[in-house]
Amino acid sequence: MKVNELRRERRPSVRHEGAALRIGSLLGTILLALFGFAMLAGGIMLIGVGGSAYYAAAGIFMVAAAWLRLRNSRWGKPVYAAFLLLTLLWTYWETGGTGWGLLPRLPLPLLFGLLFLPRHINDRLSRRPALTGAVATGVLAAGVLTIMLWPETSAPSQAEPVGGRVTDASWQYFGGDLSGTRFSTADQITPANVSGLKVAWTYSTGAINEVGKGGMQATPIKVGEALYICTGFNDIVALDAETGRQIWRHASGTDLTGVKSAGCRGVAYYKTPGGVGECAERIITNTVDARLLAVDRFTGQSCQDFGRNGEISLLTGMAVDIKGYYYPTSAPTIARGKIILGGWVTDNQYWGEPSGAIRAFDARTGAFQWAFDIGRPHDHGQPTGGKTYTRSTPNSWGPMSADEALGLVYAPLGNPTPDYYGARRRPFDEQYGTSVVAIDLETGASRWVFQTVHHDLWDYDVPAQPTLIDIDIGGKPRKALLAPTKRGAIFLLDRETGKPIAPVTERPVPQTGTVLGERLSPTQPFSSLASLIGEPLSEARMWGLTPFDQLWCRIKFREARYEGIFTPPGLTPSITYPGYLGGTNWGGLTVDKRTGRLIVNMSHVPNYTRLIPRRQADAMGVEPVHPGGKGNFAVMAQMGTPYAAASKPFLSPLGVPCNQPPFGRIASIDIRTGKMLWAETLGTTRDAGPFGVASHLPLRTGMPNTGGPISTAGGLTFIGATQDRAIRAFQSRTGRLLWTARLPAGGQATPMTYLSARSGRQFVVISAGGNKLLGSKLGDQIVAFALPSK
Numbered sequence: 001m002k003v004n005e006l007r008r009e010r011r012p013s014v015r016h017e018g019a020a021l022r023i024g025s026l027l028g029t030i031l032l033a034l035f036g037f038a039m040l041a042g043g044i045m046l047i048g049v050g051g052s053a054y055y056a057a058a059g060i061f062m063v064a065a066a067w068l069r070l071r072n073s074r075w076g077k078p079v080y081a082a083f084l085l086l087t088l089l090w091t092y093w094e095t096g097g098t099g100w101g102l103l104p105r106l107p108l109p110l111l112f113g114l115l116f117l118p119r120h121i122n123d124r125l126s127r128r129p130a131l132t133g134a135v136a137t138g139v140l141a142a143g144v145l146t147i148m149l150w151p152e153t154s155a156p157s158q159a160e161p162v163g164g165r166v167t168d169a170s171w172q173y174f175g176g177d178l179s180g181t182r183f184s185t186a187d188q189i190t191p192a193n194v195s196g197l198k199v200a201w202t203y204s205t206g207a208i209n210e211v212g213k214g215g216m217q218a219t220p221i222k223v224g225e226a227l228y229i230c231t232g233f234n235d236i237v238a239l240d241a242e243t244g245r246q247i248w249r250h251a252s253g254t255d256l257t258g259v260k261s262a263g264c265r266g267v268a269y270y271k272t273p274g275g276v277g278e279c280a281e282r283i284i285t286n287t288v289d290a291r292l293l294a295v296d297r298f299t300g301q302s303c304q305d306f307g308r309n310g311e312i313s314l315l316t317g318m319a320v321d322i323k324g325y326y327y328p329t330s331a332p333t334i335a336r337g338k339i340i341l342g343g344w345v346t347d348n349q350y351w352g353e354p355s356g357a358i359r360a361f362d363a364r365t366g367a368f369q370w371a372f373d374i375g376r377p378h379d380h381g382q383p384t385g386g387k388t389y390t391r392s393t394p395n396s397w398g399p400m401s402a403d404e405a406l407g408l409v410y411a412p413l414g415n416p417t418p419d420y421y422g423a424r425r426r427p428f429d430e431q432y433g434t435s436v437v438a439i440d441l442e443t444g445a446s447r448w449v450f451q452t453v454h455h456d457l458w459d460y461d462v463p464a465q466p467t468l469i470d471i472d473i474g475g476k477p478r479k480a481l482l483a484p485t486k487r488g489a490i491f492l493l494d495r496e497t498g499k500p501i502a503p504v505t506e507r508p509v510p511q512t513g514t515v516l517g518e519r520l521s522p523t524q525p526f527s528s529l530a531s532l533i534g535e536p537l538s539e540a541r542m543w544g545l546t547p548f549d550q551l552w553c554r555i556k557f558r559e560a561r562y563e564g565i566f567t568p569p570g571l572t573p574s575i576t577y578p579g580y581l582g583g584t585n586w587g588g589l590t591v592d593k594r595t596g597r598l599i600v601n602m603s604h605v606p607n608y609t610r611l612i613p614r615r616q617a618d619a620m621g622v623e624p625v626h627p628g629g630k631g632n633f634a635v636m637a638q639m640g641t642p643y644a645a646a647s648k649p650f651l652s653p654l655g656v657p658c659n660q661p662p663f664g665r666i667a668s669i670d671i672r673t674g675k676m677l678w679a680e681t682l683g684t685t686r687d688a689g690p691f692g693v694a695s696h697l698p699l700r701t702g703m704p705n706t707g708g709p710i711s712t713a714g715g716l717t718f719i720g721a722t723q724d725r726a727i728r729a730f731q732s733r734t735g736r737l738l739w740t741a742r743l744p745a746g747g748q749a750t751p752m753t754y755l756s757a758r759s760g761r762q763f764v765v766i767s768a769g770g771n772k773l774l775g776s777k778l779g780d781q782i783v784a785f786a787l788p789s790k
Helices: 003-048 054-070 076-095 107-116 119-127 129-148 427-432 547-559 614-619
Strands: 198-204 221-223 226-230 236-240 246-250 268-271 281-286 291-296 311-313 333-335 338-341 358-362 368-372 401-403 408-412 435-440 446-451 467-473 476-484 490-494 504-508 523-527 574-576 589-592 597-603 607-613 643-649 664-670 676-681 709-712 716-719 726-731 737-742 752-755 762-768 781-786
Touching: 003 054, 003 107, 003 547, 054 076, 054 107, 054 547, 076 107, 221 268, 221 752, 236 281, 268 333, 333 401, 401 467, 427 435, 427 446, 467 589, 476 589, 490 523, 589 709, 597 709, 607 614, 614 643, 709 752
Parallel strands: none
Antiparallel strands: 198 781, 221 226, 226 236, 236 246, 268 281, 281 291, 291 311, 333 338, 338 358, 358 368, 401 408, 408 435, 435 446, 467 476, 476 490, 504 523, 574 607, 589 597, 597 664, 607 643, 664 676, 709 716, 716 726, 726 737, 752 762, 762 781
């Protein structure tokens, strides 16, 4: 067949392809016009609330360029070129050219720019439609992936010693030790070999707790050659530390009615004086139906000398009017033979909820020892004659730490319920709310209290275990305490006196926008240690996956009040940043004892908050949550006050945080100087995306997180915590990410590490239980990692 004949046969196909491309070009121009009208309309709304004029101007340019292109006017290209120049200048002015700031601003304008390519390029594209698609895809890829997609794991570092020594690296407490340092002397795994970690064993608890907001969040403890852990149903399990084989399981028979939070975060170990006889060594845990259990460490059988058949009720004197409104979730603290615990309270529902009293029980018999009830400061006994512990007082739902030599237990306290309206708070509420309190281990009396927020109206609890360290500061040895908070501040205190070691200053805070009858503290305490909350929010730092959800976020931001971290809640929307996720949360921090540096993870997700007058709330059907009821945590009843409250994460219509990434970070601070040494993003979007659908793209936005880090003498920091299903290892000295492993579900738990006497190997273990609040996959597995056996 001749060449001309071949050409004639191909021409119809080319004509059809060219016609298809012209139709596609027409549709693209129409889309440009529609998007321009949307930008113009939203931009006018944004101007109306005092925001940027860019969007309205951009809409005008886009509509004009589309109209000119439809009319085949030669002015279409220069108009669109002017729009791109405007966009580039505005983008650089607002973001300084930072990667995440470019995503909602540049890719879409660049993609529409394909419509205005020179004629000779368009002619070539019309003859090669496949090339058109490739160019369009390339523009998007260049606009998105070049900005954000970067290998998550750095190259292995040789900066730390290889290690390999077998040291006494036990993990007998939830926080690694009674001080809560989460530091291990194990040094076999180092930055040089951490990339060789593999799954050594897994254990499935056999069931997933889908009732509460959390999942299985427990950190195992190691005693002898066995691990002990609680499941999401409060069953206690003993596992072989080398193989993960189940040794025994104690069924707790827990009633989950009314449960709204995590089932269990850990257990405790106690050895009776002398250590002989039945139940001489025991595992102790608390349950979400408010019981305290003791079982034999070797058999899992209930300790008959503890309470009644191995358990005691924690409801005595607690005034629980609605089932599920009080129960402990954190691991109990055992010091000087006493079990000390607080409890989780379903806050924000009504004034008069169960007490935040902290109690101590004998670790051998379960007998009541004392109560710390701030409404009865001189009465440390159980209430009698039908009386109860003081209602609606600040509660201690996070883990505690203790110094047995000083005879003190340190409890982190939340704010008095309800969170967002405080006119009914009493003097003792104001004294102890959102604070760290040191309690005498023998008597239950308060030795000192340090308040981190005055008259807290933002749910800025002290959620994490205070960490106790002995450190030289200015050449002087100090017994210190580190208190991480939801507000993103870390306070360094003298643990003997409660006085600040790192300076704390009182600064004026906003006094406007609140409701009648409320009172505001004129000042708030600010720590000199580096803040964890990052830059303040602004309209320019509102974010989105597209210009349109970014525009929506900017409008909502301008419609709300925001004057920084202590913007008071009121009848008009306000932005609470950090939100109720933190800052830091219950996972706390770790201290590398070799270097005197702390390492801590944090979230960056604001809340959108508003008070709702009682009459309006009643018309909406707002009521306290109760089993089978209509109450919810998005609109909180706060019955007994003039206002309900609505506070939820500030998300775009696509379900993505409205503030610019990172949404989660991990950082190191030098305790002696208070300076931040490094900060890295924590987590990727692999298991998250618009509308809650996993994107499968490991973009390093950093992710919201709960759970905490641990550090080791090998120079590594291990952490799960993030919304994506992963555990990671960072080099403690530099913050370089060295290793990442996938988990079967979300790792919203603090890991632990230990050495096995049988093989001499160091193991790293984490619970993969997930978390409903974060949207991570729920699971029931415990996963152990180790270097391959030699």
